[in-house]
Amino acid sequence: MVKTTQQWHLASKPTDLPELSGPNQTFKLVTTDLPALEANQVLVKTLYLSNDPAQRGWISPDADPERLYVPPVKVGTLMHARGLAEVVDSKSERFKKGDTVLGSVGWSEYAVLNAKDVQPAPDLPGGLSKTHYLGALGLTGITAYYGIKxxxxxxxxxxxxxxxAAGATGMMVVQIAKKMLGCKRVIGIAGTDAKCKWVESLGADDDLVKATEGFVNVYFDNVGGEILDLMFTRMARYSRIAACGAISAYNANSDRRAGLKNWFEIISMRIQVRGFIVLDYLSKMSEVLDEFRAALQEGKLKIDEQSEHVVKASFEEIPKTWLMLFDGSNTGKLVTSL
Amino acid sequence: MVKTTQQWHLASKPTDLPELSGPNQTFKLVTTDLPALEANQVLVKTLYLSNDPAQRGWISPDADPERLYVPPVKVGTLMHARGLAEVVDSKSERFKKGDTVLGSVGWSEYAVLNAKDVQPAPDLPGGLSKTHYLGALGLTGITAYYGIKxxxxxxxxxxxxxxxAAGATGMMVVQIAKKMLGCKRVIGIAGTDAKCKWVESLGADDDLVKATEGFVNVYFDNVGGEILDLMFTRMARYSRIAACGAISAYNANSDRRAGLKNWFEIISMRIQVRGFIVLDYLSKMSEVLDEFRAALQEGKLKIDEQSEHVVKASFEEIPKTWLMLFDGSNTGKLVTSL
Structure with missing residues (x-):
């Protein structure tokens, strides 16, 4: 019977890029007792961890709990993360030993979770890996659909x-816009030539300036910062910006952030900006996943091993792997395989 | 018969604050021939000029004609401005000598205008000055109504x-929100204590931080820059920003602009931002003016000599008077009386 678990706890809140070592080390590895399993709970072993830019926001020192969409992580407690896990013991009628499930396991080898907070992860058709439940067929895919549609x-x-556009959400936005919504022009911005090539294979057109000559009706923004500021000047009259993320700013405290200077374009071009969070759209999740399944069968959506970037890591390497989100080295959904 | 007129022409496009003299003088005074009056035209003498922050945008060097909502002013041509004028000669059936009219007279003593581009300015009830047609009962009043409602x-x-809030648009927004729409809390931000006192007398509550403790549902932004950046952090979940102006940025080229750093609040709080220009709403103008007249009678709108800041100026002082818009010295609509 498992009684203890390794966990990564938040050690100190980073103002800039999280640090893996030194006096300002962001996370620390601890071994801790597991609580006793109670009725309607399951004990799970973490198999895969979802790596999400949003996690950076949960550990910011300036995070005002009143203004976060999920509670922040407290110093000295478990780092939050969603993951795919195997049930190793169950006091719930809904799950049995050996089931694969989805839940907020955190950066923990083992976790005791309430069965009501855990979702089943049944086999996917076409031999697709269940890890796609953490990306294209999970919250990131729903984020893309909610934002663009x-x-x-x-x-x-x-x-x-x-x-x-080569990130977990962006790659889905490109495909949904081009193939499911039938948009004639979909332009992807990505950090490297190789990524751009891949994004083109998903249906995006190339060359930003040429492609935006007639200006842009919809901008799906995952990055914020300088690219957003440039895009303000490329938007058409009465266009819309779906503000999904601002990864360029997550590791820079406000003194170091570039700052947006082209705001006036919003006025003169009558641009509409809407910030959104997928949590507001969870009630539609199963409906959208049905639509994704149909699109997969019709060839309007491609999800394969290229849609995710699975990194085999030891438990010690969890923070380092997560940090790949911020150095541009992942393509598709970044998943840690333990 | 008037054959020539004095005019202020654009001499060079300013990158920063327009300059009244020196090698980079923004405007120059010229005397020029008037065109001969043709059928369906009127010759008018300018009585009052409307001073509008938007005029600054029309003379910016980086103004891309494709992205401006009115054509930019070309170097060596008449500075654009709306004004109240007296008909001194008419070849139109619609207007006769002595009529007071509204039109795009520009910074010109006399102007020949097409009658179809000129609006009548009949007497206002309650002995109100016709100059209010340039402000509260003109485009600025309509801007306020369109944006807030x-x-x-x-x-x-x-x-x-x-x-x-003490400016031409802001003073109307305060009143429309508080008295016509019945909002319980309306908070005005203005540049001086005296202005704040006056804005309070229009119905606004005081003390920004205290008043926004429960956060803000609607922000009507006339200023952009640092105040907008601060307001991002004071917006409630699912709140709206009506982006009307950015006067803080109009005289700073992009290198010097403060830059907005709190964009992420738009995402985490699901804020909706909409830029707008009153020109999109002109079809509703007479309807809104009817509503304003009714509100005046019911005491739900106060328009008086405090709603405008009329500066008696010589023709030579037109640019200097216009620049008062940018040093915070006017309260209410800034009007130049020639």
Whole structure:
């Protein structure tokens, strides 16, 4: 019977890029007792961890709990993370030993979770890895769908630009816009030539300046900062910006942030900006996943091993692997395989 | 018969604050021939000039004609401005000598205008000066109404913040929100204590931090820059920003602009931002003016000599008077009386 577990706890809140060692080390590895399993709970072993830019926000020193969409991580407690896990013991009728499940396991080898907070992860068709439940067929895929279809109200006639287009959300936005919504022009912005090539293979057109000559109707923003500021000047009259993320700013305290200077374009071009968080759209999740499944069968959505970037890591390497999100080295959904 | 007129022409496009003299003088005074009056035209003498922050945008060097909502002013041509004028000669059936009219007279003593581009300016009830047609009962009043009611969809239950609250647009936003829409909390931001006192007399509550303790549902932004950046952090979940102006940035080229750093609040609080220009709403102008007249009678709107700041100026002093817009010295609509 498992009684203890290794965990990564938050050691100190980083103002800039999280540090893996030294006096300001962001996380620390601890071994801690597991609580006793109670009725309607399951004990799970973490198999895969989802790596998400949003996690950076949960450990910021200036995070005001009143203004966060999930509670921040407290110093000295377990780092939050979503993961795919195997049930090793169960006091719930819904799950049995050996089941694969999805839940907020945190950076923990083992976790005791309430069964009501855990979702089943049944086999996927076509031999797809269940890790896609952490990405394309999970919250990131839903984020892409919600942002491009509902928030930006994208129509087939719209010219669409997506930043972070080779990332977990961006790659889905490109495909949903191009193949599911039928947009004629979908332009992806990505950090390297190799990424751009891949994004093009998903359906995006190349060359930002040329492609935006007639200006842009919808911009799906994953990055914020300088690219967003540039995009303000490329938006068409009455265009829409779906503000999804600002990864360029997550590791810079406000003194070091670039700052947006082209705000006036919002006024003169009558641009509409809408910030959104997928948590507001979870009630539609199963509906959207049905739509994704149909699109997969019709060839309007491609999800394969290239849609995720699975990094085999030891438990000690969890923070280091997560930091790959911020150095541009991952393509598709970054997943840690333990 | 008037054959020539004095005019202020654009001499060079300013990158920063327009200059009244020196090698980079922004405007120059010229005497020029008037065109002969043709059928369906009127010759008018300018009585009052409207001073508008938007005029600054029309003379910026980086103004891309494709992205401006009115054509930019070309170097060596008449500075654009709206004004109240007297018809001195007419070849139009619609206007006769002695009529007071509204039109795009520019910074010109006399102007020949097409009658179709000129609006009549009949007497106002209650002995109100016709100069209010340039402000509260003109485009600035309509701007306020369009932004707070239509763009921001303000409801009585909303807490509203207005920046530039002692300015031509802001003073109307405060009154429309508080008295016409019945908002319980309307907070005005203005540049001096005296202005704040006056804004309070229009119905706004005081003390920004205390008043925004429960956060803000609607922010009507006239100023941009640092105040906008601060307001991002004071917005409630699912709140709206009506982006009307950015006077703090108009005289700073992009290198010197402060830059917005709190963009992420738009995402985490799901804020909606909508830029708008009153020109999109002109079809509703007479309807809104009817509503204003009714509100005046019911005491839900106060328009008096304090609603405008009329500066008696010689023709030579037109640019200097206009520049008062940018040093914070005017309260209410800034009007130049020639």
């Amino acid at each position: 509902v928030v930006a109200e994208t129509q087939a006639s719209d010219t669409v630009v997506v930043s972070g | 239509v763009v921001a969809e303000t409801q009585a239950s909303d807490t509203v913040v207005v920046s530039g």
